[in-house]
Amino acid sequence: MASTASEIIAFMVSISGWVLVSSTLPTDYWKVSTIDGTVITTATYWANLWKTCVTDSTGVSNCKDFPSMLALDGLCSMTGCSLYANKITTEFFDPLYVEQKYELGAALFIGWAGASLCIIGGVIFCFSISDNNKPPRMGYAYNGATSVLSSRTKYPGAEGDFKTTNPSKQFDKNAYV
Template sequence: MASTSAEIVAFLLTISGWVLVSSTLPTDYWKVSSIDGTVITTATFWANLWKTCVTDSTGVSNCKDFPSMLALDGYIQACRGLMISAVCLGFFGSVFGLIGMKCTKIGGSDQTKAKIACLAGLIFILSGLCSMTGCSLYANRITSEFFDPSYIAQKYELGAALFIGWAGASLCIIGGSIFCFSIAENSKSSRRGYAYNGATSVMSSRTKVHSSVPDKTPPKHFDKNAYV
């Protein structure tokens, strides 16, 4: 019962993390910068993995898509590949996790379901690592440009999408680890139960053998003075 509850908690954590990681791809604010006036913000510059935009004080946004994928900076291409890989791995991990859980009716025997659930945990851990690496790489580029005194172009700060990606990656890693640990506990408990049943069966068989062998010890005869 405890392992089933752990699997349900792990599945909910991993699904939540996968949804958060998936939501970072269309999120606008991967990096953001603003130009403040005397009273209001006159313009806000922001960018993500697909385009760069500017929003004026009236709320009108003008965006420009990245012209060519081959002409992009290397860190943006790497972040795109890592985040898309994280989303794809999370999808397959959710499918395997649903099949491998004990509370579902598909997946075959308990041993097969345990292997599938362990595989799902490893896939979710890998998905979380991909998302964590992609967000950290993007954040490292922003911070290095921001604190570089020789960088004279527009400087940006960390956007909301990075924090969402880090949170989703953490949930995927934690949920995948719970999946793996719950399977390890199940295997240990099954081995202990098998050893205990074997011992009882051996003892019961020995008892039956001893009880089935007739007692050939001759009866002792005592005379009337035996208890004197």
């Protein structure tokens, strides 16, 4: 019963993780940068897995899709989010990097949370399976001492009559061949 409950919990945690991971894919703000100037020249640069965009202070966005699927960052949930965040922070703290510097966006944190829930659900599921593989503990009942009658065989003729049998007379002459 405890194994069933832990499997249900593992399933629900994993599904929650996959919902969070799936919600990061269409999210726009994987990395964000803002250039503050006057009210007219303020611009926000942001990018996700599919495109890079700039939004000015009037709310007008200009987006450019990535030209190739091979130009996309990130491969699977935890690894993809971590590698993408590493790239962003490396570029941000590199004094020789002269292009636009970005900060971590909200989608990365949602992706990390979803990937963590998937990992936790998988670990719970693995432990619930290992509990199922243990042999059940068998209890042995004490029936008391055996009597002399249990070593005798029942005589086929009369009910309740017992006769002892001689083991050498039970078998024919070819029994031991």
